[in-house]
Amino acid sequence: MSEEPADPVEAADPEETAEFVETAEPLEAAEPSEIADFAGHRCGVVAIAGRPNVGKSTLLNKMLGAKIAIVTPKPQTTRDRILGILTRPEAQFLFQDTPGIHQPPKPLNRRMMAEADAALADADVVLVITDASKAAYCLKEDGLVLERVRAAGKPTVLAINKIDLLDKPALLPLMLAYGSAGFNTIVPISAVTGDGLEEMIAEVIKHLPEGPSLYPEDELSDRSLRFLATEIVREKLTLNTRKEIPYSTAVTIDTFTEPELPLAVLIEMTIHVERSSQKAIVIGKGGSMLKRIGTEARIDLENLMERKVMLKLFVRVDEEWASSDAALRRLLDE
Ligand SMILES: Nc1nc2c(ncn2[C@@H]2O[C@H](COP(=O)(O)OP(=O)(O)OP(=O)(O)O)[C@@H](O)[C@H]2O)c(=O)[nH]1
Ligand SMILES: [Mg+2]
Structure with a gap:
């Protein structure tokens, strides 16, 4: 092992002050009497799952209107769970971005899959994302995703992403193929253009439990x-x-x-x-x-x-x- 710092990128004035850490704290649990005031309001955890590179983090950022998760054209970008909080008058969605589900060759990959499985276990609903531009030949690889989602036993919504890259006539056969693979609710979307996102959110909200918001409405993430x-x-x-x-x-x-x-x-x-x-x-x-x-x-x-x-x-x-x-x-x- 060697340690040899490279030149600093920029000179800095090494002023020493307190460390700055900012983390979203969940609100205190509401008293039963307060919960009654939230009748009809929903709040729950939505795990965003899928193969690497299908656009999970792009979708999270688009829904929040802010960049809280990094995005690259390369697979296996996300390594940790990241909670993105979307607060609407009728519901608070706790979207959990997860590492793409893949076969783990190394301890790092196994760690990423453990993160993804833990997110599925904690979820009220699983939002499975697939890539329309690759779906035709990736249906088999989505099998691994399906297997893990089934094992979690949660309600599931499938979003076929990147439809901006697809010719319209190609969409129906895809939806039929995923339907026969076991998905009951399928919504075509584009995380880049925002197409279909409201339809997708309308499907997700049906599976959220009733309850008050767990985070303050101006919080976007639980990450520091x-x-x-x-x-x-x-x-x-x-x-x-x-x-x-x-x-x-x-x-x-x-x-x-x-x-x-x-x-x-x-x-x-x-x-x-x-x-x-x-x-x-x-x-x-x-x-x-x-x-x-x-x-x-x-x-x-x-x-x-x-x-x-x-x-x-x-x-x-x-x-x-x-x-x-x-x-x-x-x-x-x-
Ligand atoms: N054209 C198009 N590209 C998209 C869309 N959504 C995501 N992308 C692109 O797909 C690539 C992967 O996006 P990410 O959001 O990093 O994918 P991910 O599923 O989070 O990937 P991992 O973190 O590796 O699992 C990026 O180059 C995005 O710009 C979409 O709706 N349309
Ligand atoms: Mg990602």
């Missing part, structure tokens, strides 16, 4: 800013690198300090890779790749936090971390 910051760096890494790099990297926070305005928030993060050859790729010629990743991440973080951010990135080799249960716990369980 620290978590979102590491995810944003992972997104930029994935978008800028090829081949195995995205699957071999984890991002952790070293420092997260929020001084008084107008000083910038200081965030220092480490990108863990599995081999020194990968470290060279992530740093790039003369630090160019790390600088690009850092600049793109900083812009997103500044938009998210609505203030200046100083971002320093370091790269470290943690040999075969994705294959080691101990390293996974150390790096990914905050």
Whole structure:
């Protein structure tokens, strides 16, 4: 194992202040008398499940009108469960984004599948997503999804996503095929254009239990800013690198300090890779790749936090971390 920090992406004024953590807290349980006031109101957990890359995180962001989950064109982007909270007058939807369901070759993948299964077990309803542009030859792969969803025994709505990429006549045969695969409620949608989302939400709400909202109406996620910051760096890494790099990297926070305005928030993060050859790729010629990743991440973080951010990135080799249960716990369980 070697440890050799790369040059910081940007110089930062190392002002030391209290750590800033923001997490949505569920509201206190309501008294039975208060619940009566919510008669007709619904609230429940909707697990978004499906193969990798079908558009689960894109759909979550579109429904919330905010980017709380990272999106890339590569499969296996989402690694952890992320709760997205949609509050409407008639219901509060607790959408749980999950890692794509796939065959797990490594401990990291097994961990991702455990996250997906736990989300199914906790759900009131499962929203299964499939990719219309690939569905024809992926029906078999969706079998794995179906198997796990069936095992969870929850009400299910199927959304056939990416219909913006499909010729209209191709849709009906697809819906028939999924119908005979065991899905009773099927809604065609596009997470990019927003087509069909209201129809899909109308189907989902039917399965939510009656009850008051569990989160304040202005909360969008249960995840901390620290978590979102590491995810944003992972997104930029994935978008800028090829081949195995995205699957071999984890991002952790070293420092997260929020001084008084107008000083910038200081965030220092480490990108863990599995081999020194990968470290060279992530740093790039003369630090160019790390600088690009850092600049793109900083812009997103500044938009998210609505203030200046100083971002320093370091790269470290943690040999075969994705294959080691101990390293996974150390790096990914905050
Ligand atoms: N054209 C089109 N592209 C979409 C749509 N929804 C998602 N995508 C694209 O599909 C790719 C994967 O999207 P993600 O949201 O990351 O998929 P995911 O299911 O969360 O993937 P994992 O986290 O890897 O399981 C991205 O390039 C998206 O832009 C859609 O409705 N139409
Ligand atoms: Mg995702």
